[in-house]
Amino acid sequence: MSDFPLNYLTGYGARALAILPLTKGMIAISSIVTLVVALLLLGAIFRSRAAFDPRGLVQDTGPLRWVYLGAALTVAALAGVLVWTMTTMAAAVRTGPEAALSLEVTGRQWWWEVRYLDRAHPSNIFTTANEIHIPIGKFVRVDLRGGDVSHSFWVPALGGKTDMIPGQVNTTWLQADKVGSYRGQCSEYCGKQHAHMAFTVIAESEAQFEAWRTAQLRSVAPADPEPSASAEGRATFQTRCGACHTVRGTSAGGRVGPDLTHVMSRGTIAAGTLPNTLGSLAGWVADPQHLKPGAKMPVLEMSGPEIHSVTAYLATLN
Ligand code: HEC
Ligand SMILES: [Cu+2]
Structure with a gap:
């Protein structure tokens, strides 16, 4: 699953398996059509000119047979795929058993x-x-x-x-x-x-x-009264970050950015952009625009010690 993370040719559940035959069938049909068209084109290009009498074309409707045949095959293939697609869609949207x-x-x-x-x-x-x-x-x-x-x-x-x-x-x-x-x-x-x-x-x-x-x-535990980097970071977080981020159990209740109550339980940050390590958290807080230009989190112009304490606070949110 991780070698080809977006591989759509293998399915691991009912919904995926309902769609898979159609995906493979469409790939096969498109490949065959491309191949046949390419062969016909090559045949036309290399056909000897002697066999082709331009004056005869109007009277001799022989070559038109190819057009009729081609149109009929195209319609048949498209109609078949349409029916197949519709039955597959019906199977894929079926709500099945009551949701767990x-x-x-x-x-x-x-x-x-x-x-x-x-x-x-x-x-x-x-x-x-x-x-x-x-x-x-x-x-x-x-x-x-x-x-x-x-x-x-x-x-x-x-x-x-x-x-x-x-x-x-x-x-x-x-x-x-x-x-x-x-x-x-x-x-x-x-x-x-x-x-x-x-x-x-x-x-x-x-x-x-x-x-x-x-x-x-779980909501986060009440603040530790002992002075520490993470306690300092918590105060900084409420004022600098709380308008956009929620940490349940604190006064930070913003909904512009991701809920950070259990940010440390996640494998990545910024929607799969960076692995969730203390290094990338500190880098992100210092300059999100460098790591994900255009992201809706501004550079907050924080001092080194502030970044350090806010990161220490984030590390407690597991
Ligand atoms: C103006 C709103 C805003 C402010 C202020 C803000 N953020 Fe963000 N933050 C966002 C948005 C939006 C994202 C999602 C960015 C993305 O992935 O495209 C984000 C993402 C994050 C993430 C990654 C979360 C995840 O699970 O992907 C962390 C950690 C984070 N912010 C921490 C902070 C900290 C710490 C502060 C204060 C120093 C802060 N943010 C201030 C809007 C904000
Ligand atoms: Cu999108």
């Missing part, structure tokens, strides 16, 4: 807001970003929203693309048969950092998933 889990994913320039819904227990709703954990085998409903411009949600190994359109909710679903990380990518050009708008779907056992969910539900 419902998510709401919002595409933003250039990251993914992920909300875990819970109709029965609204207090169990939480928000995270750029990393979607799902239990294997289970049917996960995903409502997609366009937060600013159009984006498209695509996890190649788990199924096809679904557009995210501002003002509209499109529904897709995820289901993975195999434990692992599956890379997702925005597949609708959405601006300068479109290529750096990736995410990861982590499929894990039911027990691991429940452990992850329980950990995500």
Whole structure:
């Protein structure tokens, strides 16, 4: 799964497997059509001129047979593919069994807001970003929203693309048969950092998933009264970062950027752009515009000690 992260020729779940035969069939049909056209073209180019009498063309309708034959074959191939596509789409959107889990994913320039819904227990709703954990085998409903411009949600190994359109909710679903990380990518050009708008779907056992969910539900502990770098960083964070970022359990409640309550639990930052290490966190806080030019997080012009203490604070958010 990691050698070719966007490989769409292998599927690991019901939705992907429903689409796969059509994907391969279309590749085969297109290849055959290209080959036949190329051969006919070569035949026409190298056909001896002696056999071709321009005066005879008008009376002799023989060559027109090729046109009729070509048109008939094209119509047949396109009609066949249309029917196949429609039956595949019907199979791919089938909602199947009642969803074990419902998510709401919002595409933003250039990251993914992920909300875990819970109709029965609204207090169990939480928000995270750029990393979607799902239990294997289970049917996960995903409502997609366009937060600013159009984006498209695509996890190649788990199924096809679904557009995210501002003002509209499109529904897709995820289901993975195999434990692992599956890379997702925005597949609708959405601006300068479109290529750096990736995410990861982590499929894990039911027990691991429940452990992850329980950990995500925790708010951060009240501030440690002892003076320390992270306590200083916490104060700086509230004033400099809290208008855009949420850390549940503190007064930081902004929603412009990703929820950072459990940022240390994620494998990457900035939507798959950097590995989540203390070094890249410090680099990001110091100059996000250098690492992801155009990103909606400004350079905050902080001093070295401020960057150090804010990074120490982020490191506590696990
Ligand atoms: C004007 C709003 C704004 C402010 C202020 C801001 N950020 Fe951000 N931040 C964002 C946005 C938007 C992103 C997502 C960027 C992207 O991935 O394209 C982000 C991303 C991040 C990330 C990566 C999170 C992830 O999971 O990918 C971290 C960490 C972060 N900011 C920390 C901070 C810290 C620390 C401060 C204060 C020093 C701060 N931010 C101030 C808007 C802001
Ligand atoms: Cu996008």
